Amino acid sequence: MIARVWQLLVVVLAGAVAGCAEDASKMRFAQNAAIANPVHRKARAVVEKTLEEHFGTPLDSVAWLKLPVNYGKAEGKVKSVDGRSVIVDFNAETSDLESLKSPELSRAGLLFTSGANQGESFLLASYDPSEKSFETLLPLKTAPAEGDQFVVAGQNLRHGRKLYARHCQHCHGINGDGDGTTAKYLNPRPRDYRLGIFKFTSTNKDTKASHDDLKRILSYGIPGTYMPSFVPMLKDNELAVIVEYIRWLAMRGELEVQLLKDLKNDYAADRARKEAKESKASTSEIENQIAKQLEEYVANPTEGLAAFIETVTGDMVSAWEGAETADTVIMPPVPRVPDTVASRERGKALFVKTDGGKCINCHGPTGRGNGFQTEDFQKNDAAGGFYEKRGLHDAWDQPIKPRDLTRGIYRGGRRPIDIYRRISQGIKGTPMPPVAATVKPEQIWDLVNYVLSVPFESVPRKAAKAHSVAGQPSEHGNAN
Amino acid sequence: MRKFWCAFFVFWPIVAIIYSIVASMTPSLGWWFPGASVTELGQRIDNLFYLILYIVTAVFIGTQIALVYVLWRASHSKDERAWFSHGSHSLEVIWSVVPSVILLFLALYQMDVWALFRVQAYFPKEARDAPIAEVTARQFEWRIRYPAPGKKLQLKPQPDDLYDVNDLHAPINRAVMIQLRSGDVQHSFFLPHLRVKQDAIPGQIIPIWFKAEKQGIFELTCAELCGWGHYKMRAQLTSEREVEYEAYLKKLQADQNYDGHATPSAVAKKDE
Amino acid sequence: MSAAGVAQEHGHEQEHAQGAHGHHEQSFIQKYVFSTDHKMIGKQFLFTTLLMLMLGGALALGVRWQLAFPWTSMPIFGPLFANAGGQISPEFYTMLFTMHATVMIFLVIIPVLAGAFGNFLIPLMIGADDMAFPVLNMLSYWFMIPAIACFGMSFYFGGAASGWTSYAVLADLRAAAPGSGSAQTMWLMGVTFVGVSSMMGSVNYMTTIINMRAPGMTLFRMPLTIWAMLITAILQAFALPVLTAAGFMQLFDRLAFGGWLEGIHTVFFIPAGLVVNNTDPTVGGGQPLLWQHLFWFYSHPAVYIMLLPAMGMTSDMLACMCRKPIFGYKPMVYSMSAIAGLGFIVWGHHMFTSGMNPALGMTFMVSTVMIALPSAVKVFNWIGTIWGGRLQFNTVTLHCIAFVSMFIVGGLSGIFMAAVPVDIYIHDTYIIVAHFHYVVFGTTMFGVFGAIQFWFPKMFGRKMNETVGKWHFLLTYIGFNGAFFPMHMLGIAGFPRRYADPYVHPYLEHLLPLNQFITISAMIMGFAQFLLLGNFLISIFRGEKTGRNPWNSNGLEWAAPSPPGHGNFDVPPVCFRGPYEYSNPNRANQDFWMQTDPTRNPKNPPEAPAHGHS
Secondary structure (H helix, E strand, C coil): CHHHHHHHHHHHHHCCCCCCCCCHHHCCCCCCHHHHCCECHHHHHHHHHHHHHHHEECCEECCCCCCCCCCCEEEEEEEEEECCEEEEEECCCCCCHHHHCCHHHCCCEEEECCCCCCCCEEEEEEEECCCCEEEECCCCCCCCCCCCEEEEECHHHHHHHHHHHHHCHHHHCCCCCCCCCCHHHCCCCCCCHHHCCCCCCCECCCCCCCHHHHHHHHHHCCCCCCCCCCCCCCCHHHHHHHHHHHHHHHHHHHHHHHHHHHHHHHCECCHHHHHHHHCCCCHHHHHHHHHHHHHHHHHCCCCCHHHHHHHHHHHHHHHHHHHCCHHHECCCCCCCCCCCHHHHHHHHHHHHCCCCCCHHHHHCCCCCCCCHHHHCEEECCCCCCEEEEECEECCCCCEECCCCHHHCCCCCCCCHHHHHHHHHHCCCCCCCCCCCCCCCHHHHHHHHHHHHHHHHHCCCHHHHHHCECCCCCCCCCCCC | CHHHHHHHHHHHHHHHHHHHHHHHHCHHHCCCCCCCCCEHHHHHHHHHHHHHHHHHHHHHHHHHHHHHHHHHHHHCCCCCCCCCCCCCHHHHHHHHHHHHHHHHHHHHHCHHHHHHHHCHHHCCHHHHHCCCEEEEEECCEEEEEECCCCCCCECCCCCCCEEEECEEEEECCCCEEEEEEECCCCEEEEEHHHCEEEEECCCCCEEEEECECCCEEEEEEECCCCCCCHHHCCEEEEEECHHHHHHHHHHHHHHHCCCCCCCHHHCCHHHC | CCCCCCCCCCCCCCCCCCCCCCCCCCCHHHHHHCCCCHHHHHHHHHHHHHHHHHHHHHHHHHHHHHHHCCCCCCCCHHHHHCCHHHCCCHHHHHHHHHHHHHHHHHHHHHHHHHHHHHHHHHHHHHCCCCCCCHHHHHHHHHCHHHHHHHHHHHHHCCCCCCCCCCCCCCCCCCCCCHHHCHHHHHHHHHHHHHHHHHHHHHHHHHHHHHHCCCCCCCHHHCCHHHHHHHHHHHHHHHHHHHHHHHHHHHHHHHCCCCHHHHHHCCCCCCCCCCCCCCCCCCCCCCCHHHHHHHHHHHHHHHHHHCCHHHHHHHHHHHHHHHCCCCCCHHHHHHHHHHHHHHHCCCHHHHHCCCCCCHHHHHHHHHHHHHHHHHHHHHHHHHHHHHCCCCCCCCHHHHHHHHHHHHHHHHHHHHHHHHCHHHHHHHCCEHHHHHHHHHHHHHHHHHHHHHHHHHHHHHHHCECCCHHHHHHHHHHHHHHHHHHHHHHHHHHHCCCECCCCCHHHCHHHHHHHHHHHHHHHHHHHHHHHHHHHHHHHHHHHHHCCECCCCCCCCCCHHHHCCCCCECCECCCCCCCCCCCCCCCCCCCCCCCCCCCCCCCCCCCCCCCCCCCCCC
């Protein structure tokens, strides 16, 4: 940093006012270092290349149609083929024609839905709105015939990326790692999307976050954190495309994690050194061997990389698609139990019971978030062993505190149904467990009623009523 | 070069004046107030602004003309020597007394608008008696707390209070008061279309009142540096008819009690 | 040490008279680095501040870039400091404007006026051989270095980012803002060092001016520059302790010392129950407004510290360039004193919307409006000075005229802010930015640019290039007005200050083109400063050589060799008259009458001015 300051001074002294143009080609999604470090660098390069092929770079993103992301869509038919360029006719009814005029369409994805190329997807290299012709990045294997139908997608991704860069990137990072330039000052840290986990959802414990869940977070913010509300700053359609971009980043991150974890088994960073010790071969020989194996792995169509990606994305796609279906959304089977003193007391009894919901273990006897677990050493399931620091940790290995319920701040929303969902299904990526299996819905409602009453318990009711704000001088007496 | 420099120094004030006239006369350019004030007090503030503007413009033109005139005379002087003068006592008296009278008048003339805006004793009684909401500024959003319909706003949060974020609703044609506070650092509650601005000071509750006379949605922004996300604190004031206002509170209440079994209309607007 | 070769006019005087000083050889370090000679210290200040001017300007252009081309790759700063792709982050933007103001105020304007010109001119203009306390003087420069180092360290920690006003609680709680960590601590240290430096200077200036004037230099024979410096020094002496104390209070609020010092963890400005960045709620009963009061109690007078010396210098330059006595010398002195006096009771106008007691708003409004009066009197007197003069348009004149013209704009726009109800709307909008740039840049910096060219011959024995100087003036003037006049309109449109991306607000979206125009103007202005810097540096070695009194001016400093040697004057000067006896009809042959000139009035006695002199 000192060097940077000097650099700055030197630049200022030298009087260099000329602008340094942004070099788009150099802007890349950084690799997930925590997971990539133990992997052999050649394998990491394979992962990087694979991801770039399917997702592109931040400024040149690729709409991978396999993923359940709403990239923005246009449908059309082939009219004729002139060399490499294909002259087409878009279907005005099913296409967003306005977005087709934008240069952002270039390098959008293209999928043939009929004809010789049916099921094949390509990347668009360019699109000329006046000629209504496009070229694909790689030559089409078989020339499309007149009347072949196709879908073009990806405009939303471009739009989303633009908005993401303006509003989100400085905290959540270019690749969604929650490590933008502002992130280091924030507590709690911004979400790292790359595990594909979002905390506050309406879906059940095994399902991803739905589009609407993410949109609700953008609309309302997360109280008690730096995640602000983006309404009215962003319009409805803007929120929607940002959500799509975030989901896309999350899927990209997930695939990256899966690939790296898989390759780590066979291509650990220290493999060459280890094997050189065991056998008599030199390190460079083993390095060559690794390169060869990798090449074979990438080339193998049935058991190699492609097949692995197929499996992983298949699971991923169904998990994300599942979140959009109604049956994964948690709806309480019974209406809220009336918020009576008796109900709260039942809730409190459950809250403090050590063999029931076990709330007390973390949230403490009075809900201050100071249960004994916060003072204990906790198991690290992912890495094995225990965390070095006392207290709870989340899936991102960050220390995490149980909510202090007396403050009346509910990050996932303060509606009864929000609290119900938190208790019933737990909070994803955190030690907050789902209790639906052991606690009945009515009892969950008792707990909800109790939790919502915690901030007011210490206020004697009569005294609070007497303290009307109206016409009173402020706390410090000089506001009149 | 003498002529050039005299013209140069006269050129710029002319450009400034023309630019100002164009800016104030052409609302479509957007270089002037963001529309007429939607409160009567705001209009009075605008009038005071224009009063000062007229006086200041006259002085500006007068002094710049005088400056360029003496410049022209001095640079084209054919005299062998400059006029040997150490000043004039009577002139000094004139140009001390006249401005001081104008300035003093300006200062005293502003007092009652300020009192109306800020001194609680001068607030309309209906506003003073029943503040409609508590607005808490925090990094980087506005959290708004309404009392439950039919109840009065209490100093401490109540279990049945209603909460919203970045959207303050107020009925039109009624003087309303809000309690402004800050949850973390200093902010400033700025309604440009209503000409209302008041800092939110940590540890204080500051009352603000206004009486919007126009229906619509008006920007609410932060005008005091509150950290890196200062610019992100965009919110809005929704000024609506009494019935709509009550409906809004009802809707808020229904949403806040939503348990998955209430009527679908209870789902908040932001939730689709 | 050498005054040789430049003292042609006064060839009969002894070349190497050293006054009371012994003639001894000094090492390079003694002469150029740890010098106790006020002229060398003044030059050191001048070089440092010019350097800092460029840095501050670069920071300003960073701010302007973001406002004109939001979130695009920022030249220089982007690739050096920001995210991949050169897009800056909002906290970087807040750092940019904070450090721009800090550098410009604490490292450019205040030191260039009091440090550079105060040091260089005071002993020369009052006929002293050096400052009263030369070592203290040297220390006042060398305390700037730790200040600069502290601000540098602040950059290292990410840069202070709570505005130059450093309002509590934002600056007070370490977790409140990215720059509120160690960067803010270093910033406070830097300001404290600047304060110590200024305080040393101010004690020295007061003592020197009061005690070391040449024989015959009565108070009302002092040039207005010296009056301005004296009043500024008094202002600093009374206002600075408050800022220093407030700075330490904030420092104590910020630092948790631990150990046996734990009890020092104060809460002067921290009220109870604040939750910032999810830390534990604060404990305390402090009052954030206290910081604003203390800060502005210094910083409002500081505005006059940033203005008065330039007013004084411009008065001297203008009189010389018009070959005419200053119009209303005593009213000028009285109005400067009035500005200084009133300057202490107007600080509350920065806080009209802050939530302080509304009754205070009224009193501060009256005092603020009334401070316009002495400023107006000064303007009228400057115009009166030009009236009937014989004017040459050289670079110095141009800067002086620009000074007056821009001060009219800056002064008049101040009246809007003084009026409390109007201030409700325009407070913290760009009209404020326009106003203080018209005063601090338009007025002070034009005065300083003029002063650099005017006293350059005295500093280095050479003249600066006129053509380059005029181009610099032209570009700066056009760029300046293009940049800052439209900001008034931004302010009226409700465009708030310190927004990294104002265009997320629909009512500001359409102002982007205007901001781009402003940015381009600012770039022109920034470019022009390279002309000044180049002209300055090259003229030191290549400029046209000059004699003792190239401007035919009256002041004592022009009786000394150019550049003056150790001990300044070869003959101890005696003052015979006031500094503005230009075009005196009783003086034959020449239209100036130096203060040191012992020639008696031929028509003996009366030395009566032609027109009534108060």
